[in-house]
Amino acid sequence: MVRRSLVDMRRPVVVITQSPVERITAMRRGRTIGMAGLACAVLALSVPAPATAAADQARLGDVQQAIKNLAKADGVVGAIGELYVDGKRKGRGTAGSRLLGGEGGRIPSGSRYRIASQTKLMEATIILQLVGEGKLRLDDKLSDVLPEMAEHDYVDRADEITVQQLIRHTSGIPDFMESGKFDVFDFTTVYQLIDLVKAARTVPRKGEPGEYLYSTTNYVLLGMMIDRVTGRDRAAEYKRRLFTPLGMKNTYLATKISDGIKGPHGHGYYPDANGRPRDVDRLNPTVGGQLISTAHDVSAFYRALSQGKLLPSDLQRQMPRPFPELCGGTVSSASGSMPGINSITFSSTDGRLQFAVAATLKIDNEKAMAVGQAITKAAEAVLCPGR
Numbered sequence: 001m002v003r004r005s006l007v008d009m010r011r012p013v014v015v016i017t018q019s020p021v022e023r024i025t026a027m028r029r030g031r032t033i034g035m036a037g038l039a040c041a042v043l044a045l046s047v048p049a050p051a052t053a054a055a056d057q058a059r060l061g062d063v064q065q066a067i068k069n070l071a072k073a074d075g076v077v078g079a080i081g082e083l084y085v086d087g088k089r090k091g092r093g094t095a096g097s098r099l100l101g102g103e104g105g106r107i108p109s110g111s112r113y114r115i116a117s118q119t120k121l122m123e124a125t126i127i128l129q130l131v132g133e134g135k136l137r138l139d140d141k142l143s144d145v146l147p148e149m150a151e152h153d154y155v156d157r158a159d160e161i162t163v164q165q166l167i168r169h170t171s172g173i174p175d176f177m178e179s180g181k182f183d184v185f186d187f188t189t190v191y192q193l194i195d196l197v198k199a200a201r202t203v204p205r206k207g208e209p210g211e212y213l214y215s216t217t218n219y220v221l222l223g224m225m226i227d228r229v230t231g232r233d234r235a236a237e238y239k240r241r242l243f244t245p246l247g248m249k250n251t252y253l254a255t256k257i258s259d260g261i262k263g264p265h266g267h268g269y270y271p272d273a274n275g276r277p278r279d280v281d282r283l284n285p286t287v288g289g290q291l292i293s294t295a296h297d298v299s300a301f302y303r304a305l306s307q308g309k310l311l312p313s314d315l316q317r318q319m320p321r322p323f324p325e326l327c328g329g330t331v332s333s334a335s336g337s338m339p340g341i342n343s344i345t346f347s348s349t350d351g352r353l354q355f356a357v358a359a360t361l362k363i364d365n366e367k368a369m370a371v372g373q374a375i376t377k378a379a380e381a382v383l384c385p386g387r
Contacts, residue, residue: 268340
């Protein structure tokens with residue numbers, strides 16, 4: 001039996017929309033940044049509810065027009081979006097261009113893109129499935145699951161930090177990207193997960209266990225737990241537990257330097273030290289790993305998760321709480337941002353409706369915050385027009 005958490009589940013979980021990498025970028029504009037510490041990803045995880053007004057097709061807006069408006073936002077190269085109702089595509093849109101300067105034609109709406117921190121929700125789902133199977137407990141200490149973290153002092157206070165705290169970014173462990181030791185444009189160095197953890201140890205702790213502090217290092221450690229507990233690597237577990245059963249045929253975890261975005265896709269850009277746009281189509285995926293997916297596939301994941309097909313309700317409540325809420329509270333979102341891309345998936349609380357959007361960029365993460373707002377406006381126009 002899975003033991004109940006000592007944390008009061010009625011207490012709200014605080015979330016932020018700007019990650020350490022984005023804050024560092026704001027302070028160090030023009031320097032190479034990493035992709036692993038990303039915008040906080042969140043999702044409504046309520047027990048399936050009655051059909052929402054948002055799922056009423058008669059009340060849904062024009063997807064193509066919404067994406068066309070999104071593509072007009074400053075810094076956007078191209079934008080795509082697809083709308084799903086009960087698992088069936090009911091609208092799609094594409095605007096802008098595949099390459100900088102209007103080149104390359106439009107991006108096919110079903111193209112792959114990096115989903116950035118939306119990956120964390122999938123990883124948390126796998127961890128919570130292991131909890132449900134009795135292979136982990138929420139109150140297991142990090143030092144119990146990964147003893148080397150305490151034995152070699154790789155993680156400060158590893159004997160206090162729990163699995164639940166890692167899931168919720170309340171471990172107090174610093175983000176490894178703040179070490180300044182990683183360059184996602186370095187295609188000669190292969191990093192192991194332990195290298196990222198060791199780098200985080202060199203960054204001064206900014207929070208106590210139990211306090212919210214967004215840090216991708218939490219999910220690096222959870223990934224290592226998946227490897228250790230299952231005896232298989234993360235990529236295999238993602239495929240076995242999520243991709244295959246949910247029909248996510250175009251989704252994969254990039255973990256090797258040679259891994260990139262397969263098939264037609266949009267190119268994002270990031271200003272170099274001189275302010276010139278640099279194509280970030282290729283990034284070193286060993287700096288934390290990169291999940292690459294499509295609107296269809298991410299919609300399938302959120303639909304299954306919201307409808308209780310992946311986790312029972314008591315374990316769903318261990319996931320991050322919804323932010324922001326749209327359409328009178330019937331729709332929430334999961335977001336991810338990294339150099340050259342901003343992606344958000346919106347899902348109704350009953351799981352019937354999903355609207356997945358991705359925008360390729362030519363600006364840095366500081367300015368990209370406005371693009372996230374533009375994506376939200378597009379979602380409102382589609383999911384709750386007239387509000």
